[in-house]
Structure formats: structure tokens, C-alpha cells
Amino acid sequence: MNPTKHIIEVVPAPTNPDIPVLTFGERVNVEALSELNAIIADLVAQKKFQVIADLTQTNHIDGSVLGVLMGFRGQAVAAKGNLILAGVTPAVEKALHVMGVHKLFDIYPAVYNAVQQFEEAARVETITLAFPSSLDFVPCVRDFISNIASMRGFEGKEAYRIQTIVDEICNNAIEHGSKESDSVINVRCTIDNDKMDLVVEDKGASKDSAEGLRRAVAKVQFTEQGKVSVEKRGRGLPIVAMLADMLEIDTRSGPGTKIHIVKFKKQENEYFTL
Ligand SMILES: Nc1ncnc2c1ncn2[C@@H]1O[C@H](COP(=O)(O)OP(=O)(O)O)[C@@H](O)[C@H]1O
Ligand SMILES: [Mg+2]
DSSP states (O other): OOTTOOSEEEEEETTEEEEEEEEEOSEEOGGGHHHHHHHHHHHHHTTOOEEEEEOTTOSEEOHHHHHHHHHHHHHHHHTTOEEEEESOOHHHHHHHHHTTOTTTSEEESSHHHHHHHHHHHTOOEEEEEEEESOGGGHHHHHHHHHHHHHHTTOOHHHHHHHHHHHHHHHHHIIIIIOOSTTOEEEEEEEEOSSEEEEEEEOSOOOHHHHHHHHHHHHHEEEOTTSOEEESSOOSSHHHHHHHSSEEEEEOSSSSSOEEEEEEEOOOTTGGGOO
């Protein structure tokens, strides 16, 4: 083995110099392990957790090297980053399948696409909707919002929970809040890579529903960590409180009611992380 010959080069991504690219050589076996571990230690020390492994030239990769990459990927994901594989050759793809980890890694055709993926993940998007206070619109609105959640990487179960939350809150806004048929329900949904933040606002609550709201809020208990627990299981708001990571009910800032919820993205496949 020639000790001066590097098996892995670290270069900045051409279209985004903040993202390091580990460019692997043709054969990556156990001899590359110490070099890889040193590179990873350096990335961790610099808190660089958005990293691309470029495997375009690689025709052989050892399981032990993949194991180290899996470990780093887990660390990166825990730090809200990722290790994305780019340019996976058929030989490397086979190695990933043999180890059963092909679904664990995000894989893109080239470094350029992996950079785009990181840039997309950093996007914060706000969608606002105003719809007439009629139950006819609720199915469209709940599907629209949960589709946005799926599009931004919320898994099926979580997107379904968001659908339920939107359903309950919008039904309430129409049934108990904006009763006038010419009234409008406003929805504001802000989504980033970690969470969805949702506000549903109606234009006016009658006195009797304000009392109902107080009783419903009384059922919802906030723990010291800010998480929500529900005293009694019931319909509507208690269910929303259970499904959301944060629920805030504001009846003071105007004649109507403003419901604010936050739902964090859960990574259900994280058990795979080394
Ligand atoms: N947007 C709202 N405006 C006024 N009152 C509301 C609103 N949302 C909920 N409420 C009050 O809170 C109560 C509890 O709501 P919820 O738990 O969804 O049960 P339900 O809608 O089945 O009555 C409602 O009955 C109503 O009195
Ligand atoms: Mg309800």
C-alpha cells in the first residue's frame, strides 16, 4: 500500500462550496477506513453535517466502509443534516443491496442533484388559503395540506395525522366560528424540512361556542416540556392536541378564533442508524 495515495478526496461541491464532497476512488476497501474515519472526525469537528459521497468512480466498496458511512449518516441526520450518495455505480448498488441498506441512503445520479436536494430541504415555504365558510371545502383543504406535507417528506402516517388535524380544526372554524355563509376561513401553512406550522383562523365565535372552547381547552394539558397530553379522549380538539406537537388556541386577538398547531416530522426508519 502506498501511504501517500489517497483513496478519498474531500472537495467542495462545485455549485455550493459549503457542502463537502467525499470523492471515492475506484477500489474502497479496509485500507480506506483510517482515512475515512479521520475525514469524518474532521467533518464532525467542523459541524459539517450536509455531506455528499461521490461514488462515480467506485467499482468496489467494502461492507466495513459502508458501515462507517451508515454511522456518519446517522450522526448527520441526528444533527438535521444528511449524507447523500451520488453517482452510485451498479457494483456499489449491488453492495448496498447485499447489506440491505439501499433504502437507508438517499441516492442521486450526480453531485449536482444531491446539492439541489440539500438546497430544497433548506427551503421554507408558506402557503395561504382563504376559503368560504362551508363544509363542502373541507375535504379539498385537508387533502391539499396533507399533500404538501407528503411532498415535503412527511411519511404516510404523519401526513394522515395532519389531514385529521386540518379536518377537525376547519370543521370547528366553520361549525362554531364563522357561521355566516359569506364569512371566510383563513389557513396559513408554513413548512420547512423539520416541521409544519399551521394557523387556522375564523372570523367570529358566538358566546356559547366561546364557553365550549374554554371547556375543550380545559381538557388539554400541557406538560413542562411543552408537549401535549390529553386528560380524556374525545372528539375534535382533544384529538388535535394528541396528534399535534403543539396546540395553541387564541380567542383574544379579534372577534374570531385562531388555532395554531405545530407538527414535527418524525423519521420512522431511524432505527436503522448505527
Ligand atoms: N373555531 C371555534 N370557534 C368557536 N368555538 C369553537 C371553535 N372550535 C371549537 N370551539 C368550541 O369548542 C368545542 C369543542 O370542540 P371539539 O372538541 O372539536 O368538539 P365538537 O366540535 O365535536 O363540539 C366546540 O363544541 C365549540 O363550542
Ligand atoms: Mg369539532
